[in-house]
Amino acid sequence: MAFILETKDLTKQFGGLTAVDKTSLKLKEGGLRCILGPNGCGKTTLFNLISGCYKPTSGKIIFAGQDISGQPVHLINRAGIGRKFQIPSVFNSMTVEENLRVPSSSNWKPSLLRSKNSVPGNRQEILTLLNLLKLTEKTNELAGNLSHGEKQWLEIGMVMASKPRLMLLDEPTAGMTAAETNKTAQLIHQISIETGISVVVIEHDLNFVKKLASRVTVMYKGSIFREGNYEEIQEDKDVQSIYLGRKR
Ligand SMILES: Nc1ncnc2c1ncn2[C@@H]1O[C@H](COP(=O)(O)OP(=O)(O)O)[C@@H](O)[C@H]1O
Ligand SMILES: [Mg+2]
Known part of the structure; x- marks a missing residue:
């Protein structure tokens, strides 16, 4: 089975704080994955590691069979990882x-x-x-x-125009209306089906996660807490107590 992305015991410490803690994640080529979790659980740090913004403290990142751990941003980008940040920058x-x-x-x-x-x-x-x-x-x-939503879609398009094999989207629905959020879920689903680009989306809007209909990885305190489809995650009592019951 070909994995486009594999992290092995990936860890990032900032002084005494372990932001990403022995995270092992596997994504199949062409796959779509949603990363869900409360604020501060390490989601953006995980993207910063994969995209080369931060060097891992320990652990590995394998992209398309190559060890890219600790490589600089431009080389990782050239290898085929495109990233959209939380704030639109068109x-x-x-x-x-x-x-x-x-x-x-x-x-x-x-x-x-x-x-x-x-x-x-x-x-x-x-x-x-x-x-x-x-x-x-x-x-x-x-x-x-453009409206806020249209700017976000354009920025997704700008990442796609660089023809990545893997696209990382950090909270693409931040600040969107409910209608825009639904449209974004549809768009990302369509991208994943029609283009062959593998996509990892960080999100904490549950309505979006449901609409996306992808496999979900729940992070908590830097580690992978659960993996499953939306229904499994939503019904999981431990997930409910760490995340779903908690107000943002
Ligand atoms: N550059 C940094 N220096 C120090 N601490 C950081 C840095 N980046 C993130 N953190 C800390 O790491 C933890 C995870 O942050 P982050 O990955 O942004 O969480 P999330 O995206 O899940 O909200 C938080 O406690 C945050 O304060
Ligand atoms: Mg974040």
Whole structure:
């Protein structure tokens, strides 16, 4: 069985605090996984380790069969791991299409991107991506004029435009309305089915987790606490006591 991502006893300490504690996780190529857990349980730190922002204190990260533990961000990114951060960071003064062309251009400059003829990137791929993101009608709109939800979808598209094999999404529904949250779950589900990109999503909106219909890994105090589908996780008494019963 081919795993796109495997962490083995992955551990990160900050002084006396163990933020990620001997975490072992396996994700199949093309798989979709949701990581759920209370604030401060180590979810973002896990992404920081996988994407190379932090070096592990101990343990390993295997990506597509290669040990990438402790490699710098740019090499991990080049190897095929794309990441979306919690805060949207689209280029407000560029159009939606121009934003999507940024990652596919190796030596981009915002001023050059003003002219369609001077930009790299395959137009058909961009159109397909716009269609998937449901942003076709906004192709020539400045990103700064998009709604919060649309900006988040555009940013997912920007990560996809760099053609990752694995995409990490940290709380993609933060600040979204219920309708936008549902649409985001649908979009991520569709990406996972239609593109072959493996996706790991950090989330703590349970409605989203239910809609995503993926396998769920529950983290608690830096460790993996449970794994299962949404129904199993939701019915688990221990999960309820550490997470579901707790107000954010
Ligand atoms: N750079 C850092 N330096 C010190 N402590 C950190 C750092 N990053 C995260 N932490 C701590 O690690 C724990 C896990 O944080 P984080 O991974 O952001 O949690 P989550 O994303 O699950 O809310 C928290 O106690 C947080 O304060
Ligand atoms: Mg976080």
